[in-house]
Amino acid sequence: MERVDNLAHERETAQFDVEAMKIVWAGSKHELDVSDRMARLVASDPVFHKDNRTMLARKELFKTTLKKAAHAWKRINELHLTEEEASKMRFFIDEPAYTDLHWGMFVPAIKGQGTEEQQQKWLPLAYKMQIIGCYAQTELGHGSNVQGLETTATFDPNTDEFIIHSPTLTSSKWWPGGLGKVSTHAVVYARLITEGKDYGIHGFIVQLRSLDDHSPLPGITVGDIGNKFGSGAYNTMDNGVLQFDHVRIPRDQLLMRLSQVTREGKYVQSDVPRQLLYSTMVYVRQTIVADASRALSRAACIATRYSAVRRQFGSQDGGPESAVINYKTQQNRLFPLIASAYAFRFVGEWLKSLYTDVTQRLQANDFSTLAEAHACTAGLKSLTTSFTADGIEECRKLCGGHGYLSSSGLPELFAVYIPACTYEGDNIVLLLQVARFLMKTVSQLTTGKKPVGTTAYMGNIEHLMQCRCTVNTADDWLNPSAIQEAFEARAVRMAVNCAQNVSKAPSQEEGFLNLSADLVEAAIAHCQLIVVTKFIEKVQQDIMGNGVKEQLQILCNIYALNLLHKHLGDFLVTGSITPKQGALVSEQLRSLYSKLRPNVVTLVDAFNYTDHYLGSVLGRYDGNVYPALYEQAWKDPLNESAVPEGYAEYIRPVLKQQLRLARL
Amino acid sequence: MERVDNLAHERETAQFDVEAMKIVWAGSKHELDVSDRMARLVASDPVFHKDNRTMLARKELFKTTLKKAAHAWKRINELHLTEEEASKMRFFIDEPAYTDLHWGMFVPAIKGQGTEEQQQKWLPLAYKMQIIGCYAQTELGHGSNVQGLETTATFDPNTDEFIIHSPTLTSSKWWPGGLGKVSTHAVVYARLITEGKDYGIHGFIVQLRSLDDHSPLPGITVGDIGNKFGSGAYNTMDNGVLQFDHVRIPRDQLLMRLSQVTREGKYVQSDVPRQLLYSTMVYVRQTIVADASRALSRAACIATRYSAVRRQFGSQDGGPESAVINYKTQQNRLFPLIASAYAFRFVGEWLKSLYTDVTQRLQANDFSTLAEAHACTAGLKSLTTSFTADGIEECRKLCGGHGYLSSSGLPELFAVYIPACTYEGDNIVLLLQVARFLMKTVSQLTTGKKPVGTTAYMGNIEHLMQCRCTVNTADDWLNPSAIQEAFEARAVRMAVNCAQNVSKAPSQEEGFLNLSADLVEAAIAHCQLIVVTKFIEKVQQDIMGNGVKEQLQILCNIYALNLLHKHLGDFLVTGSITPKQGALVSEQLRSLYSKLRPNVVTLVDAFNYTDHYLGSVLGRYDGNVYPALYEQAWKDPLNESAVPEGYAEYIRPVLKQQLRLARL
């Protein structure tokens, strides 16, 4: 294919230093270097090619995943990669695999819930991958409600063992990634029963398969749960089903950091505070927010580049048509997605520091910020993943018909991303948790208890309940404090409003259930405020590089004002702004889009994604999309012959009116 | 599997006659009968089974589609099915196939654009499927902008032929369904050039493949454009690429109803009015709106039944947990989708009558309503398909984790549905057309020209610009005229507002381009008003059956008030309602959801979908989902062996630390 840069003219108009922006996006020069090296390493290795992924049948697809995972592990060892490098490498391989669960759930579960002794026994095996593990919590009948799980682990004092059992069909473990075909071990969540009493859900290390020949151990039924959304996507993962028929494991495979069962069968709580478990949750959700910014930026990168290449209408005097990125409707749909990718990146960065903070406090037995941190991470997980899922699909639509081709990369990105809205907490269930926390915070305001962290603004309730937005001109909306105050007023007023309505019900619980749709909206308002605040704070920091800060300022304003416009009803109904001020938002947005326009292609270049990682003919760095689309098409297996298989049996008899005779 | 009805208790609580509602949904007793017979015919025929569709690799998948299409054609002939029956049959087979384009685009194009003589020559061949045709308009470089197509058809007076040619890569035809592997003929759109002059885009009948052995004719390069979204979905269709290298066709294969080229090469317009072409467009878009209600109702049916089966949380005193359909957040997401399915059904029904009306007027040379009908169908196509695409994905999320399995039916329904947002006019491009029409209508108001049809309300502009909504209590929102007026006021005010802002720009065109994001919102407001109005009108008709009208009334209110809540910003910013009235909307919605609750399962039963058509283990009529999920899982090819292919090469060496030696 010709070597050209069809986007050179777009790159020339950028008003900032793209290399400096790359560092801001990556987090640091070091992180950029690691990312860059790992991305290139993966891209240059033929084993990691993924062009034909969507064309493979499930078995073949799965086998290539096993191959990639083994090859990655080999390279990680050969090159003595650090943990940071190895995890980046897995990221750029860009394919769900059992290793995600092994490293991301199995190992952390043992670290978090195992005793020192258990960690010493199991972790070295896991680190060397002498055992491969997964995380088996969800069952056919229960996901969100973990307390409702039905698998039992009954202690048998005669043999000093737990008997793991699936008493019903719905108690079958269902969904755990890596379980279906690969894992030798699992952390299994089951109801601990001893001395006839049910002590609720606990984690157990259970071996599932023989280490000799990989066959399921006696009493264990295990398999894959079948095809999922998309053609490649999550089908590279062996999400599994698992049933136990009275499987016995030694007593010391109960994860015992928080509670133990004695040789005699006594259930004993340890003196380790249960709250310690929360830090893992904060950690995992922080990674999900980081993933959201990656997925959204990736989709936005594809849609932006293609929108700058794609020309449609608007030719004047026989000249070239207009690139569709020049249409205001396209900008109005696309630019907020770019801004949101940056917003999520920065709130994710901040969440990482929150995790450190929470961990340190926990170690010092300070639980004062825990509930707030928990609510905040739950809310941000929900907000960013829901928005990203919709944003990816919007990017696909922004690419017109060609976005529907697998070779655009967007269908598979959508299919592989959307489970993030469901796992680690269904997004609505999470928002309801945030709402509960907000209601509690509001109710405590009168008792003088100071709200902390991301709810601190609520301490300012008296001002926020009656303040009036002072915006007079469209440019006044460029003032971060005006934005901030409007978002704070809206959030606090929605929360207070809900609290008042809830309190009218016969009981608090009844009120909460009845008003839960409104409560979810209040929770969203609160979470959007957090993202807006963190973006504003980021832009107020020192930022290196020519023009970088100016671009981030524009993105920050686009992010906030687009939200304001989308949720105008909230702002107006709570009187946080006036209709006239609302109209000024649209005006300012138009002007911000024009300012951003010359920079957009370079702003997505700053994500520093390789063509391999993007996996999209439409998102190519060089914008040379048409020859690439054309080339890719001919690789489809249907094109192996000009006349398709089935012609003789199913097409010719139709054309020749010989169907009556044919046996189909 | 056990024979049970897990949803019997839900069906007992219904407050209306489901059989009567089935007739309302189907349109008439006759249509219900035809549907019912065809659905059962398809469901009972093993050739039409579709359980394993998502597990097949592309070639195999495509071959089964060929088989189904041939078998359908055989059955249609054997059973002497009417056109109505045949089309229903194809609908219930539920699989995109070349026949869709043959019957849906190729035949209508010849009917609409061919002369009597051409119709007599080509239609009998097409009706018997002695030739199979497709509709080849879109090119690699141009979709929305049809005037930008690059394929040329140059008349050669020496041989009395057109020379069809693809002068550039981007002029390759790209996307036509049925083109890639099956069609023997196509209606090809190309620039007609004669006597050195380019007369713009015209349709030509071009033979592509030999009728003897199906090989592409000389000068023709044709193939499939490759994998698309989803694993089954549109991959059963051979969307194709096509290039011409100076392919010659007889002059009389120009479709000549509107214009001809004489033997000498003179371009001549016929006296048939060009506007006649519009009636086809109205027809096609009306079918798309009908399809939207079918797709949305199907997704809503699955999510509703599963939500009534799925229990999570809320167990009291050890009793069963609550069905998730009882949660207000679930209701708030799901019930408006059921209401929208009904709304789209009725607006689709009305569009059918609009089509008849337009056709009759055209035949009488009355073009007065054409522009309005055109804008109306464009807008409704855009509105209903965008909403349906999002609605299907929302239904999937409403099913939690299990919605992500292909066996839920929802991933494939989404993947197969979403192109409706792009084909037959990109939804944003269509809304911009509506906006142009609205701006014109507004500008003509002062000239005294009476707006017609769905814009008639604009004639009432003086009242609508200053009226105040009189709603005082939540129950006042049950009044259809209050709803209607609020939607009219909002629509008119947004349109007028846009018109004023547009007029401030240096030129009308510049203003339009600049404000196009706002204009799209105004267009949406107008289109939502149409749907609301048609639903209100429907409910005001005589409707048979116990309790049927009452349920439709509730659905109508839910449809309108949910929109009002979602777009509250519009209503407030235009002063169409007050913040207090906005808050009453939420209150009324809660009460409407409670009223609907006992009826929802039966309301989706009224769609009369067979389990075969639904194709969803979660949407089963009997609600017996868990055994079905479990059974389906084991059918995955990955479960053919307990130890997966690739174990020896890629898993064992990892576990046994033998990777260094392995050659991957």
Ligand SMILES: Cc1cc2nc3c(=O)[nH]c(=O)nc-3n(C[C@H](O)[C@H](O)[C@H](O)COP(=O)(O)OP(=O)(O)OC[C@H]3O[C@@H](n4cnc5c(N)ncnc54)[C@H](O)[C@@H]3O)c2cc1C
């Ligand atoms: C790709 C993928 C990978 C996964 N990997 C793993 C894994 O490795 N290990 C593992 O253990 N699990 C895994 N899971 C399971 C996942 O964690 C669960 O699917 C998730 O927790 C959601 O639970 P659910 O499916 O039971 O949803 P449900 O709770 O059944 O949700 C159904 C609907 O009910 C609503 N709802 C539920 N409760 C309430 C309530 N109280 N109030 C209001 N509405 C409510 C939800 O909002 C949703 O709309 C995975 C899932 C997927 C899709």
Ligand SMILES: Cc1cc2nc3c(=O)[nH]c(=O)nc-3n(C[C@H](O)[C@H](O)[C@H](O)COP(=O)(O)OP(=O)(O)OC[C@H]3O[C@@H](n4cnc5c(N)ncnc54)[C@H](O)[C@@H]3O)c2cc1C
């Ligand atoms: C499954 C499928 C089946 C199809 N079947 C057929 C078929 O049988 N025959 C056939 O001929 N074609 C077919 N098509 C092609 C289809 O008709 C085109 O894809 C469609 O018309 C959209 O055009 P496009 O792809 O050029 O989008 P583009 O116009 O390139 O759209 C890209 C983006 O630009 C925006 N945009 C474009 N113009 C403007 C404007 N003036 N103002 C503002 N924004 C603008 C759009 O909103 C969109 O966001 C099919 C497509 C699909 C996906």
Ligand SMILES: [Ca+2]
């Ligand atoms: Ca496949």
